[in-house]
Amino acid sequence: MKNVLIICAGGMSSSVLAKKTTETLKEQGNDIQVEATSTNEGREMIEKAKYDLYLVSPQTKMYYDQLKKTGERSGKPVVSIPPQAYVPVPMGIKKLSQLILQELPES
Numbered sequence: 001m002k003n004v005l006i007i008c009a010g011g012m013s014s015s016v017l018a019k020k021t022t023e024t025l026k027e028q029g030n031d032i033q034v035e036a037t038s039t040n041e042g043r044e045m046i047e048k049a050k051y052d053l054y055l056v057s058p059q060t061k062m063y064y065d066q067l068k069k070t071g072e073r074s075g076k077p078v079v080s081i082p083p084q085a086y087v088p089v090p091m092g093i094k095k096l097s098q099l100i101l102q103e104l105p106e107s
Contacts, residue, residue: 003050004034004100006081007042007067008057017088017096024097032100039063049074053104055096058083079103 008014014036025032037045039060046054047070054071056064056078064080071078085095 002030002032002052002104004032004053004055004104005042005045005051006034006036006055006057007039007045007060007063008036009059010038013088014057017086017093020088020093021096021100024093025100028097030101032104034100039067043067043070046070046074046076046078049076051076053100054078055081055099055103057081058086077103077105 006014006018018034018036022032022034025034042054043066045051046067054067054076056067058081061080064078068078079099081096081099085092085099
Protein backbone atom coordinates (compact mmCIF):
# COMPACT_ATOMS: atom_id res chain seq x y z
CA MET A 1 0.00 0.00 0.00
CA LYS A 2 1.13 3.54 -0.82
CA ASN A 3 0.45 6.41 1.56
CA VAL A 4 -0.16 10.02 0.58
CA LEU A 5 -0.49 13.00 2.93
CA ILE A 6 -2.30 16.24 2.09
CA ILE A 7 -0.89 19.17 4.06
CA CYS A 8 -3.35 22.03 4.56
CA ALA A 9 -4.11 24.87 6.94
CA GLY A 10 -6.14 22.91 9.48
CA GLY A 11 -6.65 19.44 8.06
CA MET A 12 -10.46 19.65 8.14
CA SER A 13 -11.48 20.36 4.53
CA SER A 14 -8.63 18.17 3.35
CA SER A 15 -9.91 15.25 5.42
CA VAL A 16 -13.07 15.12 3.30
CA LEU A 17 -11.01 15.40 0.12
CA ALA A 18 -8.60 12.69 1.33
CA LYS A 19 -11.44 10.27 2.13
CA LYS A 20 -13.17 10.76 -1.22
CA THR A 21 -9.88 10.49 -3.13
CA THR A 22 -8.95 7.26 -1.32
CA GLU A 23 -12.36 5.80 -2.23
CA THR A 24 -11.93 6.81 -5.88
CA LEU A 25 -8.40 5.39 -6.10
CA LYS A 26 -9.51 2.09 -4.52
CA GLU A 27 -12.46 1.88 -6.96
CA GLN A 28 -9.87 2.18 -9.76
CA GLY A 29 -7.90 -0.73 -8.27
CA ASN A 30 -5.13 1.31 -6.64
CA ASP A 31 -3.96 0.43 -3.13
CA ILE A 32 -3.39 4.03 -2.04
CA GLN A 33 -4.41 5.62 1.26
CA VAL A 34 -4.76 9.42 1.35
CA GLU A 35 -4.76 11.27 4.67
CA ALA A 36 -4.68 14.95 5.69
CA THR A 37 -2.99 17.03 8.37
CA SER A 38 -2.13 20.60 9.30
CA THR A 39 0.97 22.44 8.11
CA ASN A 40 2.78 22.14 11.46
CA GLU A 41 2.25 18.39 11.68
CA GLY A 42 2.96 18.03 7.96
CA ARG A 43 6.50 19.31 8.33
CA GLU A 44 7.17 16.73 11.05
CA MET A 45 5.64 13.97 8.92
CA ILE A 46 7.91 14.87 5.99
CA GLU A 47 10.95 14.74 8.30
CA LYS A 48 9.89 11.25 9.46
CA ALA A 49 9.39 10.19 5.81
CA LYS A 50 6.38 8.07 6.78
CA TYR A 51 4.44 8.78 3.57
CA ASP A 52 5.34 8.07 -0.06
CA LEU A 53 4.07 11.43 -1.35
CA TYR A 54 3.23 14.77 0.25
CA LEU A 55 0.74 17.18 -1.31
CA VAL A 56 0.56 20.86 -0.32
CA SER A 57 -2.89 22.46 -0.53
CA PRO A 58 -3.46 25.75 -2.39
CA GLN A 59 -4.17 27.69 0.83
CA THR A 60 -0.77 26.71 2.28
CA LYS A 61 1.30 27.36 -0.84
CA MET A 62 3.28 30.02 1.07
CA TYR A 63 4.94 27.10 2.92
CA TYR A 64 5.58 25.07 -0.24
CA ASP A 65 9.27 25.97 -0.69
CA GLN A 66 10.04 25.14 2.96
CA LEU A 67 8.15 21.85 2.79
CA LYS A 68 9.77 20.94 -0.54
CA LYS A 69 13.25 21.44 0.96
CA THR A 70 12.29 19.24 3.90
CA GLY A 71 11.13 16.61 1.39
CA GLU A 72 14.42 16.81 -0.48
CA ARG A 73 16.31 16.18 2.78
CA SER A 74 14.14 13.16 3.59
CA GLY A 75 14.12 11.86 0.01
CA LYS A 76 10.35 12.20 -0.42
CA PRO A 77 8.45 14.12 -3.12
CA VAL A 78 6.48 17.21 -2.10
CA VAL A 79 4.04 18.49 -4.74
CA SER A 80 1.75 21.53 -4.85
CA ILE A 81 -1.94 20.81 -5.50
CA PRO A 82 -3.42 23.03 -8.22
CA PRO A 83 -6.65 24.77 -7.10
CA GLN A 84 -8.82 22.87 -9.62
CA ALA A 85 -7.73 19.56 -8.02
CA TYR A 86 -8.61 20.77 -4.53
CA VAL A 87 -12.40 20.70 -4.67
CA PRO A 88 -14.44 17.87 -3.12
CA VAL A 89 -16.61 17.41 -6.23
CA PRO A 90 -16.19 14.60 -8.79
CA MET A 91 -14.02 16.65 -11.19
CA GLY A 92 -11.72 17.82 -8.37
CA ILE A 93 -11.42 14.29 -6.97
CA LYS A 94 -10.59 12.99 -10.44
CA LYS A 95 -7.88 15.63 -10.94
CA LEU A 96 -6.39 14.97 -7.50
CA SER A 97 -6.40 11.21 -8.14
CA GLN A 98 -4.60 11.76 -11.46
CA LEU A 99 -2.04 14.01 -9.76
CA ILE A 100 -1.36 11.36 -7.13
CA LEU A 101 -0.94 8.59 -9.72
CA GLN A 102 1.36 10.83 -11.76
CA GLU A 103 3.57 11.95 -8.86
CA LEU A 104 3.68 8.82 -6.70
CA PRO A 105 7.17 7.27 -6.88
CA GLU A 106 7.47 3.73 -8.21
CA SER A 107 8.84 1.17 -5.78
